[in-house]
Amino acid sequence: MTDALPPLDHIPADLVSAADYQRYASHYLSANARAYIDSAAADELSHAANLSAFARWRLQTRVLADVRGGHCRRELFGLSLSHPLLLAPVAYQKLAHADGERAAAYAATAVGSSMLVSTLASTPLEEIAAAAQGPLWFQLYWQPQREVTLQLLRRAEAAGYRALVLTVDAPLAGVRNVEQRAGFQLPPAVYAANLPGQAMALPALLGGQSVVFDSFMAQAPRWEDIAWLRQQTRLPLLLKGVLSVADAELAVQHGVDGIIVSNHGGRVLDTVPASLEALPAITAAVGERVPLLLDGGVRRGSDILKALALGAQAVLIGRPFVHALSVAGALGVAHLLRILQEELEVAMALTGCRTLDDIDRRLLWPQ
Template sequence: MPDTVKLTQDKPADANDGVYAVHNQIPSDIACVDDYQIYAKQALSHSSWEYIDGGSADELTLSRNRSELNKIGLMTKVLSVNAQPNTHTTVMGQALYHPMLLGPVAYQQLAHPLGEVASLKAASAQDVGYVLSTLSSISIEQVADNSDGSPLWFQLYIQPNFNHTLDLIRRAEKAGFSALVITVDAPINGLRNREQRASFRLPEGIFAVNLSEYVSASSSVHGLAGGSLADLLNSAPTWDTIAKIQQHTYLPVIIKGILSVDDALIAKSLAVDGIVVSNHGGRVLDGVPATIEVLGDIRQAVGPEMSILFDSGIRRGSDIFKAIALGADAVLIGRPIMYALATAGPLGVAHMLRLLKDEFEITMALCGCKSISDITSDKLYL
């Protein structure tokens, strides 16, 4: 590792001790988002790395998210843009300087002691929106206290006890969150074989603080009540649960985890405010399509009015361009948050976002796009 990064330990942490190297300098040789992944693996304990970086089962979907994005080409257009492209956009009536938000990633203190507060401050510094996970390692209220007014959304895991779900929503409303992102594609845990092999468990002091009043310490790392598969499925949410939540909140409701046209149309029939086309970063059911493969069909099915966000696999500014060209209004950034946090703390996350923003604007300019509305499917080489 370059001398700019000072580790606080001489050897890798034991598999389960949760120790990471704390540093706040950006390595001089980082030129793209993927470069952070290399440093993060060295900074994190083995078990934490396997939990963060791993996917479900054989990780076919995890790999497919990248390979399918890479298959999509770009069509350059010359002599058409002579000024910096305008990246401003609006999603569900909320202004975004750039069509991206930091997505909901659990237990960010695994990567840095400041956890979610560090990544929120980085997002704010880069004028990027932020989505806080139900499974954050820092509380809803404390994170909100560090917000500067940039878009701040709350991701909700529906709890087995509906009153607990309502309490989470009320807390988010009171704290000033401006949208509710309900994750629906993980009613049970995926087959996380890599973290099983590494015997991953949350280190002492890191836990789902937002759920501490509702669940016992023996619950799973996903913050859902423990029990048999039958018990978990019996308490799993349904579309009726979504409709019920809509009756109990004034916040815009976004459904995260849509992969099929049928599900997208059901969401539209419920008049939800938006959907996230997502396969949970390949962490739940292995073998499902890459999100970029289904995005275009979903956009065509729901029409131009519905807000669509996209996640799973974004690593380049050109990936953001491709997603927008195929129908997304904005994208969510996932694992790179943890890679950058583990490598260089909040400065790393801010730098990671700056890399994506610069790459996105360069792609827009070289493809002849002066604004977000110019990014259309004819700018791709399929």
């Protein structure tokens, strides 16, 4: 369908999982919005792999364990979280709901979670921080001019953001054929509110030059930029989009405080491994030195448990909360987070885990 239904003001009885929110969202998102939110790169194999990677792991149950008084609370870079689950940075959330990022941030902090606010948010970062009931993190896309990058950082610091997350796996957009076929365009009222008048100006090309290598990649960040950024702020600095052990090692060497293992929801380069597939090797290499987070494919509380068992300290969700946002605004996002927390607690109890400290690879059935 082309026209979207208005968001609900209540939660229907049959809306009990992330999959249900995805099903409902097909009626509450416009076709144009779905082309952006639900698409992935090329043949979408990496997006599918993110989901199937969790299904391949089996959980080892434990019976008669004493888990009385258990909980799934986590301390992470100064955040006191009710559960190890945050909202991933997603651009242009007003595509899904008129209140966009304000509603999502309010819902997340109201239920003891938090949100990573995108540079490409459709609401200014200051307004999002004011709407939230608790602290947020800021996701930074490197800008062609260092002074613009620094301006974004200073704005985030002034607004009270608690950590800086630099996305490093998307120096240029992936080849998203679904978007191309649908002719996706941002509506006039939806734009990058944090970058007014900062449309990217690509260098002029000479004959024989490449738009990829001589335009986009000529302005992309490099390791020396990470060293510079580390010097500009006392905020915890995380890199988002690391899949290789070599890059994880370099990140630690450059003073990064945390790593988000992620393939960008399969939206940048197709046929890269699922985030969960990359996690164990990165855990073995640097997991004792910096906290690791993971995003990509998390749809169940049992998925969260598996990610933690493989070395993550927390996980992020993207598409699922945008689906919930489109269906019921802040109410939907809060409800989804409650569902996932309850599913995680059930999975912990049935695998003999009283707290998150009890979670390790022994919970996973040998592959």
